[in-house]
Amino acid sequence: xxxxxxxxxxxxxxxxxxxRFDEGPVKIRDIAKRQEISVKYLEQLIIPLKKANFIKSIRxxxxxxxxxxxxxxxxxxxxxxVLEGGINFASCIxxxxxxxxxxxxxxxxxxxxxxxxxxxKLNSIxxxxxxxxxxxx
Amino acid sequence: xxxxxxxxxxxxxxxxxxxRFDEGPVKIRDIAKRQEISVKYLEQLIIPLKKANFIKSIRxxxxxxxxxxxxxxxxxxxxxxVLEGGINFASCIxxxxxxxxxxxxxxxxxxxxxxxxxxxKLNSIxxxxxxxxxxxx
DNA sequence: TTATTCTATAGTAGATTAGTATAGAATGTT
DNA sequence: AACATTCTATACTAATCTACTATAGAATAA
Numbered sequence: 063x064x065x066x067x068x069x070x071x072x073x074x075x076x077x078x079x080x081x082r083f084d085e086g087p088v089k090i091r092d093i094a095k096r097q098e099i100s101v102k103y104l105e106q107l108i109i110p111l112k113k114a115n116f117i118k119s120i121r122x123x124x125x126x127x128x129x130x131x132x133x134x135x136x137x138x139x140x141x142x143x144v145l146e147g148g149i150n151f152a153s154c155i156x157x158x159x160x161x162x163x164x165x166x167x168x169x170x171x172x173x174x175x176x177x178x179x180x181x182x183k184l185n186s187i188x189x190x191x192x193x194x195x196x197x198x199x
Numbered sequence: 200x201x202x203x204x205x206x207x208x209x210x211x212x213x214x215x216x217x218x219r220f221d222e223g224p225v226k227i228r229d230i231a232k233r234q235e236i237s238v239k240y241l242e243q244l245i246i247p248l249k250k251a252n253f254i255k256s257i258r259x260x261x262x263x264x265x266x267x268x269x270x271x272x273x274x275x276x277x278x279x280x281v282l283e284g285g286i287n288f289a290s291c292i293x294x295x296x297x298x299x300x301x302x303x304x305x306x307x308x309x310x311x312x313x314x315x316x317x318x319x320k321l322n323s324i325x326x327x328x329x330x331x332x333x334x335x336x
Numbered sequence: 337t338t339a340t341t342c343t344a345t346a347g348t349a350g351a352t353t354a355g356t357a358t359a360g361a362a363t364g365t366t
Numbered sequence: 367a368a369c370a371t372t373c374t375a376t377a378c379t380a381a382t383c384t385a386c387t388a389t390a391g392a393a394t395a396a
Contacts, residue, residue, distance in 0.1 A: 063279070063317075065200065065288040067354065070306065077305045089372075098300070102356060105373075112374095122363030123371045138309060142200070151202040163235070168214045168333050169207065172275060172324060179320045180200075183313055196305050204385065226341070239387055242342075249343095259394030260340045343392070352383075361374070366367100 065142070071099050072107045072145045073138060076116070080133035080189040087119075087126025107145060114144045133193065139184030149184065151177045202279070208236050209244045209282045210275060213253070217270035217326040224256075224263025244282060251281045270330065276321030286321065287314045 078093050090108070094101045108127060111117045115130040129136065143149055152173040154161045164170055215230050227245070231238045245264060248254045252267040266273065280286055289310040291298045301307055 063202065063206075063283045063286055063288065064290070065310065066352095069200075070289060070310070071354095073306050073309070074304075087372095091372085100355065103354070105375095106355085109374075119373060120363090121361080121371090121373050122365090124364065125362090125372050127373085138313075146200045149200055151200065152207060153201070167211075168329055169210050171332065172210070172329055173202065173207070175324075176275075176317075176320055180313075180317065183316045187309060187312075192305055192309055195308065203383095208385095224341095228341085237386070240385070242344095243386085246343080256342060257394090258340090258342050258392080259396095261395065262341050262393090264342085338396090340395085341393085344390085345388105346390105347388075348386085350384085350386105353381085355379085355381100357376100357378075359375090359377105362372085364369105364371085366369085 066146060068107065069142045069145045071097070071103065072111065073141050074099070075104055075107060076111070076129070076136065076141050077189060077192055079117070079127060079129050080136075080193060083129055083133055087124065087128055089126045093127075110144050111141070114140070116140060116144065129189075133189035134191075136189050137185045138187045138189075138192070139181060142184055149177060149181050151180070203283060205244065206279045206282045208234070208240065209248065210278050211236070212241055212244060213248070213266070213273065213278050214326060214329055216254070216264060216266050217273075217330060220266055220270055224261065224265055226263045230264075247281050248278070251277070253277060253281065266326075270326035271328075273326050274322045275324045275326075275329070276318060279321055286318050288317070289314075 074097050075093055078097055079088055082088050090101055090104050093099075094104055108117055108119070112119060116136055117127050118130045119125070119127050139149065148156060150156050152170070154164060154170055155174050155177060161167065211234050212230055215234055216225055219225050227238055227241050230236075231241055245254055245256070249256060253273055254264050255267045256262070256264050276286065285293060287293050289307070291301060291307055292311050292314060298304065
């Protein structure tokens with residue numbers, strides 16, 4: 063069990079943007095430098111986050127990226143969901159074509175319950191939360 | 200995010216054993232047939248579970264496997280922990296050699312908290328629970 | 337002594353992940 | 367209009383991991 067680097071790097075990027083929410087567009091190159099992540103990799107993570115409206119981008123000189131919503135309206139769950147393509151511990155939970163064992167499967171319910179717990183937890187932490195908890199700590 | 204098949208198959212095997220806890224040794228071949236998982240794959244999962252004392256094995260004819268403890272004393276967390284090698288969402292949580300960013304990393308605390316939530320949830324479900332909840336459902 | 341059952345180690349094909357390369361499109365500035 | 371800057375899109379690759387298989391061996395009840 064391990065959150066993909068995709069999600070972990072993506073979250074770091076989003077927090078970086080959240081910390082600079084009032085400062086106008088932020089360049090990928092600057093995020094990359096601060097977070098020690100390659101520009102190319104970040105560019106790749108931005109695409110799905112843009113599609114989901116969690117990031118807005120401005121092209122050209124003086125351009126850059128910024129959050130699509132205020133930091134209190136974006137959760138870690140949102141980010142992981144987009145970058146991971148869902149938060150589920152077994153594919154049988156979401157898939158429409160039933161596993162032929164599902165009727166007597168003892169585990170399906172368990173994975174469902176655990177996935178739910180996970181989702182609730184991830185959705186309960188906003189970017190603002192994450193920043194503030196670090197200040198007080 | 201996806202629990203490995205290792206953990207999922209392992210859990211199914213352990214539940215299969217739990218359901219037959221009073222019936223003496225259970226053969227891998229029978230578990231494999233019921234659960235539709237290859238014998239070879241199950242054999243591989245048994246090894247670490249034995250080391251952790253969650254399974255006892257008896258060799259020779261009439262031999263087989265049985266739980267090392269009663270079903271109410273084994274949790275899903277125990278199983279996943281053994282088969283997954285820990286329940287952590289970022290390697291920085293367990294590793295002793297600090298990431299050089301950890302002091303100002305906003306995410307480490309998040310992954311820690313989420314991992315904990317996960318562990319608590321997994322540890323709260325025993326094999327007996329899993330069996331009983333299915334009966335009443 | 338033999339059939340049965342578990343044990344141990346090694347190997348492999350395929351999928352996934354992380355990361356890179358290349359070319360292109362938009363836009364503010366001059 | 368030209369240009370530098372910044373984002374966008376697609377494709378590729380190496381390395382790792384996962385799921386699974388193969389082979390040989392050890393213990394033991396009958």
